Amino acid sequence: MVRVALITGASRGIGAATALVLAEHGYRVVVNHRASAPQAEEVVATIAAAGGEAVAIKADVTVPNDVTAMVDEIDQRWGGTDVLVHNALTPFAITSFAELSWEQLGGKLDSELRAAFLTTKAVVPGMVSRGYGRLIYLSTGLSRRAREGMITLGTAKAALDQFVRYVALELAPHGITANLVAPATVEGTKVAEQVTAERLRELAAAAPMRRLARPDDVAKTVAFLASEDSGFTTGHYLPVNGGLEMD
Template identity: 35%
Template structure:
């Protein structure tokens, strides 16, 4: 990517204080964006990240995306700080989850409340954020919404039933929002990763799983958060101006189609 920058508008990264979210924040900041960093629990990490970018270009705000009022306050804080509405949203916030196949709930014992928690964090959260973004995006004459998905519903190498179902529903929401918001110049897409090396969520993943997945990819390695973030930048850039309702899989070639 060019150091001249491809994004100069305010960008919201939900779950931006750590892990993949922090990589996304850094990637957008490097491309000239002013970044609104949403966090729920990782206050110290989010504020440290914002400070490293600079107070004029980054702001960390606590908001639980499942709470509609907190999301509205998040957008208001961003507009006040940056003097402009958010033009790009990356729905990255993740309900509490650990990618540890040995500890996952199997088909015979998983409970509906585990599904409900993932749907709440993934779909409800993304819906609240998208709806709160719409007035500002329409004011700007357009906008971008990028949802973070997974390749697991195409290739359930580990059957995380609840997490995968939530992300599959998010893909459906991505496509229906794209159809509904296209006339407003608002593009809605998804970027789906496989196992990333390494985020907070994948820290519990055994090394053998990383090695097995790496061996199955054409690249013979696992994608890093920084590499994944590069793909998200595409959907916020002018180069994707005719692309909406799509799901780009970024997993080193493990899943095709």
């Protein structure tokens, strides 16, 4: 059976790498984007050139009607969504607690959980009806390990982590797994672009493998969780950090 994977925020970085890796594994891939159609279409074209199937769909994952329309289009085109990779990153402020406003913190919490909630709500009924599903959410090591200036992102992702555990608990009897992938700083991503070059060098040096994570490192971990081989793995937080943290 050919599985269908929806990757939110898939026009670049981790999302694009995940789309390419899942397509290589035989998935039909939905490349979601909010406002980057040319990049999304480039990902689709790369997949098609390699013999895969993909489509780009524009949708803001914090807007209910957009999410509903996107999932309906997938249902009509390919019969449903088997794998959700929720990767889309909503904006956040880099600031100290001293300078932090409630609007900054509360706004990030709202957008982070709203996007995860809406996309999950949209795909789960179909997964339940088919008795199969893979839900994968991109978190961050900052949800467990604080770093100066990253209070909004770290706090919002910590809330996402717990949301996913509750989803995993409730949906396990239906053959649906829900897991978190938590990379350290990933080169070439929007988060990395907000960090100085000197700080990126320091972060790379701090990892035992002496480099930053790469989008493919994350995508390959996601691919395992998207596979049927991961069927007894649910509610877990999988770091991709080159040994920066070891539990």
